[in-house]
Amino acid sequence: MNDWLYKTELAIRRAMPEQLKLVVRAARLLKAPPPSAPTLPQAQLDGCIVLSDRNAMLGHVMKNGVLCELGVLHGAFALQMLAQTQPRELHLVDVTFAGCDPVVLSHSSVRTHQMMTTGFLNACPDGMFDFIYVDADHSYPAVCADIQAAKNKVKPGGLLAFNDFARILRPGLGQFGVHQAVCEFMVDEGWPLAFFCMQGEALYDVALRRPSAV
Numbered sequence: 429m430n431d432w433l434y435k436t437e438l439a440i441r442r443a444m445p446e447q448l449k450l451v452v453r454a455a456r457l458l459k460a461p462p463p464s465a466p467t468l469p470q471a472q473l474d475g476c477i478v479l480s481d482r483n484a485m486l487g488h489v490m491k492n493g494v495l496c497e498l499g500v501l502h503g504a505f506a507l508q509m510l511a512q513t514q515p516r517e518l519h520l521v522d523v524t525f526a527g528c529d530p531v532v533l534s535h536s537s538v539r540t541h542q543m544m545t546t547g548f549l550n551a552c553p554d555g556m557f558d559f560i561y562v563d564a565d566h567s568y569p570a571v572c573a574d575i576q577a578a579k580n581k582v583k584p585g586g587l588l589a590f591n592d593f594a595r596i597l598r599p600g601l602g603q604f605g606v607h608q609a610v611c612e613f614m615v616d617e618g619w620p621l622a623f624f625c626m627q628g629e630a631l632y633d634v635a636l637r638r639p640s641a642v
């Protein structure tokens with residue numbers, strides 16, 4: 429979907445009355461649910477470190493690196509990345525920065541890109557990032573598209589991380605296809621799970637490490 433279409437869709441969704449949104453979400457249940465995610469090979473999970481939350485993951489991200497966040501909103505996690513990893517460059521991508529913390533936006537390491545995530549990634553050189561954090565559109569097709577656009581942009585040995593590693597199909601909560609998209613990618617491409625981060629609502633974060641030899 430291009431910028432214009434996505435912004436129009438967002439505007440329509442925001443203008444819809446809550447009750448109409450509920451009807452639309454309930455109607456989605458008429459569709460058959462997607463298949464279960466594939467079983468992950470044990471070898472790809474063996475080295476995984478379990479962490480108390482996503483902020484703890486930042487302690488394992490390279491200092492002075494080149495980082496990217498897809499989906500920024502108010503900049504809460506961007507602020508954590510700046511404080512904990514002191515990045516050389518932090519590329520922030522969102523369709524709007526209207527609500528983003530001015531402290532984030534004015535930081536000397538921050539580069540903002542007001543555009544669709546896939547459009548941004550497709551224009552980046554391969555191997556540019558030490559860490560990419562995927563937290564934009566959580567629908568299954570959108571996460572698959574972000575993964576395909578991001579995978580070659582991570583340096584060998586770098587991390588591709590995801591917020592809301594969940595499968596949510598119930599009305600009222602949106603639809604989260606992050607779990608399905610990430611598991612399929614792991615099985616298809618063999619990237620190991622490096623970090624699994626706990627979260628109080630069971631909306632976990634995970635990080636995959638790009639194999640060095642690929």
Ligand SMILES: C[S@@+](CC[C@H](N)C(=O)[O-])C[C@H]1O[C@@H](n2cnc3c(N)ncnc32)[C@H](O)[C@@H]1O
Binds near residue numbers: 543591
């Ligand atoms: C869950 S919020 C991000 C929260 C932020 N990562 C944090 O943890 O503080 C999702 C953001 O992604 C943006 N977004 C959703 N789909 C997008 C897309 N395809 N391209 C760019 N931005 C997108 C939305 O505008 C929204 O600000």
